[in-house]
Amino acid sequence: MERAAASGVDVRLETDEEAEAGLPDPTARAAIRVVQEGLTNATKHAPGSVVRVSLHRTGDVLEVTVANGRAHGPRQRPADPAGPGYGLVGLDERVRLAGGTLRAGPDGDGFTLTACLPVDAQQAAAPSPATPPELALAGARRTLRRGLVTTFWAPTVLGVILVAMFLLRGGTL
Template identity: 50%
Template structure:
């Protein structure tokens, strides 16, 4: 029962506040008018009491429009000599922002209150005191209403900006996961397809079993990485299966088995890089070899990964490839843009930068620099060209 009541109050909070405000105006104005009429001129009760009730009822629509409550409160002040409706109308128009020129309107209402207070039959006839009351009971509520409106707008802007930040964070996370999926699935499927093609052209049972075992291992590895990826959503976390520098020799050996001619130079002391930075280096080599398989099959490839001062330089450089007839293959510049863009984001996350482009010999080079101690990624230049 308590939860239902709380839910009702939460859903109808504005309406309840409006009813209470109208009730307060009636509760103060009607008894005062009955006990001590203070109108500017003689007004019968059958006219003054309804004016107070109407002024109170117009507050029920104060959030949509202010003019009914403003006009009714002025009439109520003239017929009853009471300024409570004026104060409520002044506060409401500013708090709901229903009147653009609220300062001038509040000043006009304050003048009406001043006249009602000064011209009351039993009044003190002190203009200074009436002016002070007008400012305190009419203009000040309008200022408070404007402050409330500004506060609500500030809270709204903060919520919207928070929502935008959450959306941007979610978008970055989706891109990160998409990049992980791209790197994992593309590499695994490429190797499995190449091995399957070699199996079809091979008649040696021992070699076939070896290649089939390699296909199985790559499939199991890819499934394990995908399962871990789905459970790791924070950018700073790395799955247990995330490969580092120690996995690059196996990556090179795997490429040589599938028809590439790869030479590796790996000279990075253990523990020099954080795990996330090592994984970025691994992905650079992996993406470079995948691109060579797709765009320059049969090419000679040089893979270098070495420490130089406070950075680790990683490069995958290939010469021109050859097609199945032995002729130089022609690269299509638009076929691998997504992988390099995702790789750029990955390297930038660890404070490094990456470049790619053709070599004078007609091949292609993918080069990255990864700092040993990740600095602010924004302070590093980065460039990448679509392949």
């Protein structure tokens, strides 16, 4: 957060006194990544907006929220315009492996990213059930495998059949 503030991003932190005390390592690392990803996305997609970072602990759950308002400057173009980044997909996986859940989406004129992470070390070691982004990633992998079959195996099998038919009709190669 200090680097973001030093670079001119208006970052406001709200936290409970006990929010960061005694966090298991997976929870602490996931919380740091949520803040990093939220600040990166706010800087890229909503330059000039105020970014609120809040850490609140309720019982056995640490809630980490990064929210930004409407952009007040020109949006930065992604470094690779050919495709979107996978920051939120990777972040969802990290949060899930820490035993938590992640919500991200539009919120009024801005965007809010919220992770709920377990404070109990045993819960932090147990991954949460699959979330929609993870299911989407699994679907993309299945589609890729089907594409490989269509691109490689279908022409190969067709070629073998054509050669066999040619040879059966008495042709020579």
